[in-house]
Amino acid sequence: MNDSKINIISYRFRLLFQCLLFLAPLFVCLNWSNFDFWLQFANVDPEPFGTPIHSLTLSSRLGAILISFIPAGMWMMGLYYLIKLFKLYERNQIFTANNVIFIKKIGCALFAEVMARFLLEPFLSLIVTMHNPPGHRMMVVSFGTPDFAGLMFSGIVILVAWIMQEGQKLKEESEFVV
Numbered sequence: 001m002n003d004s005k006i007n008i009i010s011y012r013f014r015l016l017f018q019c020l021l022f023l024a025p026l027f028v029c030l031n032w033s034n035f036d037f038w039l040q041f042a043n044v045d046p047e048p049f050g051t052p053i054h055s056l057t058l059s060s061r062l063g064a065i066l067i068s069f070i071p072a073g074m075w076m077m078g079l080y081y082l083i084k085l086f087k088l089y090e091r092n093q094i095f096t097a098n099n100v101i102f103i104k105k106i107g108c109a110l111f112a113e114v115m116a117r118f119l120l121e122p123f124l125s126l127i128v129t130m131h132n133p134p135g136h137r138m139m140v141v142s143f144g145t146p147d148f149a150g151l152m153f154s155g156i157v158i159l160v161a162w163i164m165q166e167g168q169k170l171k172e173e174s175e176f177v178v
Contacts, residue, residue: 003092010089017086021079028072032056032064056128063127067120074113081105100165107157114150118143 056064085102093099118141125140132138 006092006094007090010086014083014086014090017079017082021076021083024072024076024079025069028068029065031068032061057131060127060131064124067124067127070120071113071116074109074116078106078109078113081109095164095168095171097165097168100161100168103164104158104161107154107161110150110154110157114147114154118147 081102085099085106088094088096088099088102122139122141125138129137
């Protein structure tokens with residue numbers, strides 16, 4: 001693949017990541033809105049924790065939005081570092097120390113998102129069900145296949161960054177050998 005193709009593809013992906021970064025807060029808000037069309041389009045469960053979204057009070061929705069912004073912020077951080085990484089690729093800076101730093105930060109952001117989701121789910125379930133009658137309030141904790149996959153993927157990304165860093169060190173050492 002020649003340099004111009006790398007530049008073009010990197011530019012397009014950077015634009016995609018910038019759009020996703022810009023739209024992420026909107027998606028969080030729409031997720032907790034009562035737009036039935038959006039819920040059907042996004043394939044979102046209209047009754048999380050057994051409580052229909054349209055029956056949630058404004059304070060419950062705002063609390064859910066605020067809590068949902070924490071893991072979404074981790075995704076946004078990952079998107080930010082992807083944008084930085086693909087800017088380097090646009091400039092044909094493929095195997096540099098900055099690439100390693102950004103790849104490692106992307107892996108850490110993914111790891112942080114999985115952990116934030118796991119730690120915040122009990123609070124989210126409590127906020128969504130707090131106006132239910134006694135005996136129908138919930139505090140949910142779960143760790144499923146998507147969480148495990150997220151941890152595995154983030155670990156692999158961090159491992160790749162480490163391998164690239166070690167390769168970079170070997171390259172630098174070989175440049176100094178006469």
